[in-house]
Amino acid sequence: MNITVIGTGRLGAPYAAGMASLGHHVLGVDANPDTVAALQTGKAPFAEPGLAEAITNGAATGHLTFTGSYAEAARHATVHFIAVPTPQRTGSNHHDLSDVYAAADTLAGVIDKNSLIVVKSSVPAGTCDQIATRIAQRAPSGVRIEVAASPDFMREGCSIADVRRPSRIVLGVQPGGAAEPILRDLWAPCLADGVPLVVTDLKTAELCKLAANAFLATRISFVNALAMFSDAAGANIDDLAEVIGRDTRIGRHYLAPGLGFGGSCLSKDIRGFVALATDLGVGHSLEFLTAVDDINQARRGQAVDLAVKALGGDPDGQPIAVWGAAFKPGIDDIRDSPALDVAACLHEAGAHVTVYDPLAISHARVEHPELTYATDAVAAVDGARVLLHLTAWSEFAAIDPATLTPGPIPTLVDARPGLDRDLWRAAGWTVSVL
Numbered sequence: 001m002n003i004t005v006i007g008t009g010r011l012g013a014p015y016a017a018g019m020a021s022l023g024h025h026v027l028g029v030d031a032n033p034d035t036v037a038a039l040q041t042g043k044a045p046f047a048e049p050g051l052a053e054a055i056t057n058g059a060a061t062g063h064l065t066f067t068g069s070y071a072e073a074a075r076h077a078t079v080h081f082i083a084v085p086t087p088q089r090t091g092s093n094h095h096d097l098s099d100v101y102a103a104a105d106t107l108a109g110v111i112d113k114n115s116l117i118v119v120k121s122s123v124p125a126g127t128c129d130q131i132a133t134r135i136a137q138r139a140p141s142g143v144r145i146e147v148a149a150s151p152d153f154m155r156e157g158c159s160i161a162d163v164r165r166p167s168r169i170v171l172g173v174q175p176g177g178a179a180e181p182i183l184r185d186l187w188a189p190c191l192a193d194g195v196p197l198v199v200t201d202l203k204t205a206e207l208c209k210l211a212a213n214a215f216l217a218t219r220i221s222f223v224n225a226l227a228m229f230s231d232a233a234g235a236n237i238d239d240l241a242e243v244i245g246r247d248t249r250i251g252r253h254y255l256a257p258g259l260g261f262g263g264s265c266l267s268k269d270i271r272g273f274v275a276l277a278t279d280l281g282v283g284h285s286l287e288f289l290t291a292v293d294d295i296n297q298a299r300r301g302q303a304v305d306l307a308v309k310a311l312g313g314d315p316d317g318q319p320i321a322v323w324g325a326a327f328k329p330g331i332d333d334i335r336d337s338p339a340l341d342v343a344a345c346l347h348e349a350g351a352h353v354t355v356y357d358p359l360a361i362s363h364a365r366v367e368h369p370e371l372t373y374a375t376d377a378v379a380a381v382d383g384a385r386v387l388l389h390l391t392a393w394s395e396f397a398a399i400d401p402a403t404l405t406p407g408p409i410p411t412l413v414d415a416r417p418g419l420d421r422d423l424w425r426a427a428g429w430t431v432s433v434l
């Protein structure tokens, strides 16, 4: 089937490449000419495992092309997926829907055949209804443009696998529309592979995304609240998380204590969810998500406090090393990175902060030019009095602490899973666990 994917960023590029690999003819459309130019020459515009290969394969088979032109999009297909950003609105906790509306409006201005617009971006409930109204005002007479919602649960770092075999597919449809059979046909390879499909109304589909991210965020803040409690009570949070996670009704995922969640999705989606609930007059129903957000932010402050404490309360001029800049390992995405937030706070407090990350340094440099960057993990630690482990790259776990050359009486502030803390203690480090 011919489809377009409007917005070829962290969601859209893997989605376009993944759908091409399932045999569809996909045209990716992006407003950023640099992104389009990179994709047209077979390059991934950001680091994502398997993406470059998937783009090259898609181009080689003729299933994947890219453009900046909406008119070309309208010529290529009658099924259009919107995957543009929905960040937190400036000065408010609501989602900023301007890119989604702009994409839908522009499409409606060029479409000249009956078509389907599928919103993949994460949006608050009611957005697709708004889009349908806007489109009806802009579409040429006699042309029916239907709107469907199909939020995506893809994780960065394993996006290609997630697109090819999603955990589930959600399809929100307008009553009496043609979307369901068209999209069942499109997703036939996934459905044949046993991927569950839930067909529902537009608002419920939109809410599925916010609810799923809210649940993941709540689990992480729950375990971090337990970590704070365990610290005060003298209990062991790792053992505690292990035991509760062994209950199959609870499960082990999203119970890793530490620095908490970052990235472009969880924080803005829980804030937007609470803002939506408040607009609907039921803000109290999601009040707990404000606590989830507060706990998450508090962890960043606690990591800073542990480092300052290790320096006797005075970080001014002190050499500090930070391992990690990406918001999670495996990728170069630094959006709302807890690691960089902590590094910037310590710099602000007067410390001399040297950061190392295997992939994200070039992005970090742009956003935080005030920090110093090392070319490798070992060099970052040279002379440091405190090392903070803030992103769980496996590369860090493979380093023998005995080979490092820190300053005198060094402290490791360990805020992510992976390091063998006994090994670090044996190498002469004081280990301070977040």
Ligand SMILES: NC(=O)c1ccc[n+]([C@@H]2O[C@H](COP(=O)([O-])OP(=O)(O)OC[C@H]3O[C@@H](n4cnc5c(N)ncnc54)[C@H](O)[C@@H]3O)[C@@H](O)[C@H]2O)c1
Binding pocket: 006, 007, 008, 009, 010, 011, 012, 029, 030, 031, 032, 035, 083, 084, 085, 086, 087, 099, 102, 103, 120, 121, 122, 123, 152, 153, 154, 155, 156, 264, 265
């Ligand atoms: N990043 C993820 O892992 C992920 C997973 C699931 C859902 N989502 C959701 O997907 C949406 C996109 O997120 P992202 O992380 O891919 O963002 P992103 O910033 O990485 O990419 C968005 C792309 O859209 C392009 N764009 C912006 N406005 C446009 C327009 N009007 N027309 C064409 N292109 C336009 C940008 O140039 C950019 O390349 C958001 O709603 C997000 O919440 C993201």
Ligand SMILES: O=c1ccn([C@@H]2O[C@H](COP(=O)(O)OP(=O)(O)O[C@H]3O[C@H](CO)[C@@H](O)[C@H](O)[C@H]3O)[C@@H](O)[C@H]2O)c(=O)[nH]1
Binding pocket: 122, 152, 153, 154, 155, 156, 157, 213, 216, 220, 253, 254, 255, 256, 257, 258, 259, 260, 261, 262, 263, 264, 265, 266, 327, 328
């Ligand atoms: O036990 C855990 C698990 C994760 N994290 C942190 O949580 C953040 C988010 O991790 P993850 O969920 O893997 O990253 P994303 O790629 O942002 O994916 C989330 O956000 C996407 C965008 O909405 C959704 O599609 C995905 O389903 C959802 O997992 C990262 O900073 C992790 O370090 C923890 O602190 N503890």
